[in-house]
Amino acid sequence: MAAPTSRSLEYLEGLPGTTFFKLYQQPSTALAIFRRMLPDLAKCFVMALLYLKDPLPTQDLELWVKTESKKQRDNALSILGRLHILSTTLTGENARAYMVTNPFASSLRQALMGSEDSQSFGVFSQAPGESLISIADLDEYARGRWESVLGYMVGTSALSGQRDVNLSKGVKQLLQAGHLVEIRDRRVDITKDGFGFVLQDVNTQVWHILILYVESAEAIGMDSVEVLSFLFLLSSLELGQSYEKEQLSSVQLRTLADLADFGIIYQETPEATRFYPTRLATTLTSDSSALSSTVGSSLTGASAHPGASGSGFIIIETNYRLYAYTSSPLQISLISLFTTLKYRFPNLVTGKITRQSVRRAIDMGITADQIISYLYSHAHTQLRKRDASLSTSNTTSIPPSVLPPTVTDQIRLWQLERDRLRATAGFLFKDFTSLQEYQAPCQYAAEIGVLVWKSDRKRMFFVTRHEQVAAFLRSKK
Amino acid sequence: MPRAVRGLLIECDPSIKAMILKYDEERHDYIVEDLDDENHLVIKESQLQSLKARLDQDLDEKIMQLDDSESE
Numbered sequence: 001m002a003a004p005t006s007r008s009l010e011y012l013e014g015l016p017g018t019t020f021f022k023l024y025q026q027p028s029t030a031l032a033i034f035r036r037m038l039p040d041l042a043k044c045f046v047m048a049l050l051y052l053k054d055p056l057p058t059q060d061l062e063l064w065v066k067t068e069s070k071k072q073r074d075n076a077l078s079i080l081g082r083l084h085i086l087s088t089t090l091t092g093e094n095a096r097a098y099m100v101t102n103p104f105a106s107s108l109r110q111a112l113m114g115s116e117d118s119q120s121f122g123v124f125s126q127a128p129g130e131s132l133i134s135i136a137d138l139d140e141y142a143r144g145r146w147e148s149v150l151g152y153m154v155g156t157s158a159l160s161g162q163r164d165v166n167l168s169k170g171v172k173q174l175l176q177a178g179h180l181v182e183i184r185d186r187r188v189d190i191t192k193d194g195f196g197f198v199l200q201d202v203n204t205q206v207w208h209i210l211i212l213y214v215e216s217a218e219a220i221g222m223d224s225v226e227v228l229s230f231l232f233l234l235s236s237l238e239l240g241q242s243y244e245k246e247q248l249s250s251v252q253l254r255t256l257a258d259l260a261d262f263g264i265i266y267q268e269t270p271e272a273t274r275f276y277p278t279r280l281a282t283t284l285t286s287d288s289s290a291l292s293s294t295v296g297s298s299l300t301g302a303s304a305h306p307g308a309s310g311s312g313f314i315i316i317e318t319n320y321r322l323y324a325y326t327s328s329p330l331q332i333s334l335i336s337l338f339t340t341l342k343y344r345f346p347n348l349v350t351g352k353i354t355r356q357s358v359r360r361a362i363d364m365g366i367t368a369d370q371i372i373s374y375l376y377s378h379a380h381t382q383l384r385k386r387d388a389s390l391s392t393s394n395t396t397s398i399p400p401s402v403l404p405p406t407v408t409d410q411i412r413l414w415q416l417e418r419d420r421l422r423a424t425a426g427f428l429f430k431d432f433t434s435l436q437e438y439q440a441p442c443q444y445a446a447e448i449g450v451l452v453w454k455s456d457r458k459r460m461f462f463v464t465r466h467e468q469v470a471a472f473l474r475s476k477k
Numbered sequence: 478m479p480r481a482v483r484g485l486l487i488e489c490d491p492s493i494k495a496m497i498l499k500y501d502e503e504r505h506d507y508i509v510e511d512l513d514d515e516n517h518l519v520i521k522e523s524q525l526q527s528l529k530a531r532l533d534q535d536l537d538e539k540i541m542q543l544d545d546s547e548s549e
Contacts, residue, residue, distance in 0.1 A: 417536075418533070420489055420490065420493045420532060420536070421487050421488065421489035421493055421529075421532070422487070422488040422489070423485045423486070423487050423488075423520075423525055424485065424486045424488070425484075425485050425486075425522060426483075426484070426485075426486060427481045427482065427483055427484070428481065428482045428484055428486070428509065428510055428519050429479055429480070429481050430479070430480055430482065430510065431478060431479055431480045432479045433478070433479075437479065438479075441479075452486055453486055453488075453512070453517055455512060455513070455514065457513075458512070458513055460510070460512065462486045462519065466481050469481075470481060473479060
């Protein structure tokens with residue numbers, strides 16, 4: 001589950017420091033960032049430092065980590081620094097010391113210990129609950145919504161006809177703005193980015209969409225910081241509970257309405273006084289991958305079979321035949337992106353992964369890894385079971401694999417076959433009169449990390465950027 | 478006097494390089510500089526797409542495919 005973290009992390013790191021200052025005012029944001037964005041070691045550091053009165057000298061902190069784990073330590077510290085959680089100051093004895101920065105520290109303390117009347121984590125709806133929505137209903141709603149978004153992208157809505165939900169204009173615009181789809185002649189065409197998107201797991205997809213949403217918020221006159229911190233608030237809500245809308249600001253209400261279109265929250269009517277977060281919202285900042293994989297499957301394939309909840313539906317054999325127990329038009333069209341489908345039954349489609357079908361997919365911009373990770377995340381329990389029995393019976397250190405290795409290797413090989421050459425844009429430096437004249441700039445190019453290729457014999461080298469090297473050459477004259 | 482030339486550095490198998498060299502013989506419109514080792518050369522930036530398409534087409538024709546039938 002590294003992908004969603006990295007995508008949202010990347011986005012956050014790009015924000016200016018003042019944005020962090022505003023974000024960290026909210027305990028829910030501080031907690032969400034702490035839970036979701038930090039590696040374990042970084043969490044340890046924050047926890048250890050959170051209740052210290054004085055900054056901790058850097059040397060003391062370095063003692064906590066064994067020398068062989070220096071890399072992890074530096075990584076953790078650098079992430080904390082980039083997220084503006086940890087800062088360095090000087091102690092009385094003029095030694096460098098770490099401390100947790102303030103709005104974050106106080107907010108996280110508040111989140112952990114509670115406070116008088118913080119509304120940061122939402123307010124439970126106290127209204128008499130005659131029409132309580134069950135968790136199963138919420139899941140069903142979220143699944144339907146999300147599938148219709150994906151269905152719109154891959155163009156299944158036309159196939160299945162009665163897909164009950166119509167996407168709002170906002171949703172379509174967002175998908176277009178994010179270059180996931182393009183509208184040509186009033187027809188929806190999915191882009192390469194879009195293909196990558198639909199094959200990802202749900203959690204990554206939701207983050208992707210939300211980041212697009214936050215980015216576009218400014219354009220329609222909403223404060224992106226407020227939207228972002230509201231998203232973090234939503235992510236800390238409890239599934240199956242309803243929450244009051246009364247305290248929400250107008251920006252938050254507007255966000256709420258937009259998120260309902262995606263199935264991230266549920267409200268009976270736009271005028272309702274309360275809303276329910278769905279599983280899409282509550283797993284946003286959760287660390288447990290088990291939970292999100294349940295969502296993944298309950299949201300996608302297995303939903304057609306309530307009995308098989310929490311499991312994948314794809315069986316793939318070593319002879320490249322693929323059996324997918326699903327009736328979802330979305331899943332079928334996703335599978336058909338890289339498989340030659342052969343038969344379709346009410347609850348099963350079968351096909352074969354062939355060189356042709358994989359190449360077709362690769363031509364559309366899908367990578368082998370995306371195909372493999374899609375197959376992996378939707379692998380049937382039978383495949384996983386077989387894998388478990390194999391890995392227990394055989395104690396050698398062959399890494400367990402759910403998918404047949406011949407198939408995954410072959411998919412990768414088929415992709416390689418397609419990429420017979422690797423091209424790097426740049427500049428070739430040539431016509432050096434002497435070896436000495438050649439060596440100095442070549443070495444310089446290597447030092448600044450732009451050198452791609454060189455030949456001492458021909459006195460030529462190839463760089464990705466020429467400005468600095470050219471300046472270097474001029475300065476030598 | 479050293480010079481810098483804009484281009485695309487291509488890294489590929491010797492067989493692919495041989496094919497590119499052959500294409501270039503026709504009109505000399507691909508290669509900027511042949512780098513004299515087995516798997517590198519510099520080509521014009523604008524030609525990458527057409528070169529790729531041409532390679533794919535030729536490779537499809539020339540390489541024999543085992544077990545590519547879609548039948549059962």
